[in-house]
Amino acid sequence: xxxxxxxxxxxxxxxxxxxxxxxxxxxxxxxxxxxxxxxxxxxxxxxxxxxxxxxxxxxxxxxxxxxxxxxxxxxxxxxxxxxxxxxxxxxxxxxxxxxxxxxxxxxxxxxxxxxxxxxxxxxxxxxxxxxxxxxxxxxxxxxxxxxxxxxxxxxxxx
Amino acid sequence: xxxxxxxxxxxxxxxxxxxxxxxxxxxxxxxxxxxxxxxxxxxxxxxxxxxxxxxxxxxxxxxxxxxxxxxxxxxxxxxxxxxxxxxxxxxxxxxxxxxxxxxxxxxxxxxxxxxxxxxxxxxxxxxxxxxxxxxxxxxxxxxxxxxxxxxxxxxxxx
Numbered sequence: 001x002x003x004x005x006x007x008x009x010x011x012x013x014x015x016x017x018x019x020x021x022x023x024x025x026x027x028x029x030x031x032x033x034x035x036x037x038x039x040x041x042x043x044x045x046x047x048x049x050x051x052x053x054x055x056x057x058x059x060x061x062x063x064x065x066x067x068x069x070x071x072x073x074x075x076x077x078x079x080x081x082x083x084x085x086x087x088x089x090x091x092x093x094x095x096x097x098x099x100x101x102x103x104x105x106x107x108x109x110x111x112x113x114x115x116x117x118x119x120x121x122x123x124x125x126x127x128x129x130x131x132x133x134x135x136x137x138x139x140x141x142x143x144x145x146x147x148x149x150x151x152x153x154x155x156x157x158x
Numbered sequence: 159x160x161x162x163x164x165x166x167x168x169x170x171x172x173x174x175x176x177x178x179x180x181x182x183x184x185x186x187x188x189x190x191x192x193x194x195x196x197x198x199x200x201x202x203x204x205x206x207x208x209x210x211x212x213x214x215x216x217x218x219x220x221x222x223x224x225x226x227x228x229x230x231x232x233x234x235x236x237x238x239x240x241x242x243x244x245x246x247x248x249x250x251x252x253x254x255x256x257x258x259x260x261x262x263x264x265x266x267x268x269x270x271x272x273x274x275x276x277x278x279x280x281x282x283x284x285x286x287x288x289x290x291x292x293x294x295x296x297x298x299x300x301x302x303x304x305x306x307x308x309x310x311x312x313x314x315x316x
Contacts (some may be wrong), residue, residue: 040281047280049207049209049278049280050209051207051208051209051210051211051217051274051275051276052209052275053209053211053212053273053274053275054273057275057276058275058276059209059275059276059278061278086288089288090288090290090291093288093289093290097290115211115212115273116209116211117209117210117211117215117216117217117275118209118215118216118217118289118290118293118312118314119289119290120207120209120217120219120287120288120289120312121287121288121289122205122207122280122282122285122286122287123198123285123286123287123288124280124282124283124284124285124286125282125283125284126282126283127280127281127282127285128280128281128282129278129279129280129281130244130247130248130251130278130279130281131251131276131277131278131279132248132251132255132276132277133248135276154276154278156276
């Protein structure tokens with residue numbers, strides 16, 4: 001059975017995502033309804049995933065379709081990219097890193113210890129992610145003027 | 159510039175991979191030539207990736223094409239699976255977890271501290287992974303009687 005997951009563990013990732021999008025990519029994101037991941041969705045073209053250890057072990061993954069990744073990273077870089085190239089891949093890794101870093105900061109302020117690994121960016125077609133059965137995974141959808149994207153936070157709390 | 163990476167940091171992952179394949183899947187693997195990852199290869203269908211923190215931060219990822227993943231996990235489970243289903247995905251995550259866990263044990267025996275996150279399994283078509291520019295990534299190919307697979311160890315050592 002997956003362990004219970006608390007809002008205290010998910011909210012820092014939501015806050016951090018909104019903050020990274022707004023401050024780094026000048027993009028206001030609206031939060032959709034967070035839900036437990038039960039199937040294979042979301043399907044995406046590029047994702048940035050980063051491992052988490054400490055009080056809560058697991059990973060946070062940011063999932064984009066091609067067009068949204070290109071537009072958001074183009075805004076971060078101040079130059080237009082319409083295809084997934086090295087700049088877009090680096091940018092997606094940076095977003096994952098900043099989302100995890102921001103969440104770590106918020107959790108530390110509440111005396112929750114979290115260490116973050118380094119991002120791995122995966123590119124492909126019809127990408128889906130899965131996690132161990134005893135890990136709770138929450139998918140949070142976001143909408144922006146560039147389109148939608150999701151984060152998935154998979155955590156096993158001690 | 160990527161940091162230098164030492165054999166001491168890669169060998170535990172190689173030893174652990176050989177050990178996991180042999181003890182869990184009754185499969186002898188031969189090591190190919192480890193090389194620095196410079197491009198996008200290897201391309202795969204399913205990968206299990208796990209974040210690492212501590213003295214060496216980064217990730218280890220095990221990459222399989224469909225047929226090899228199915229055969230190796232079928233041997234682990236003692237039942238035949240010819241398509242990527244929930245059992246194969248779980249098995250690939252377990253392999254990543256055991257490879258990282260074995261490497262952690264070997265590194266700890268040498269007084270190197272490593273914490274491991276939880277595995278994320280990614281399924282898709284023409285999957286490739288990329289890592290931050292300042293991280294050294296070594297790709298290690300393995301061959302078995304079921305076909306070839308690779309691990310990629312991306313580490314930034316402190």
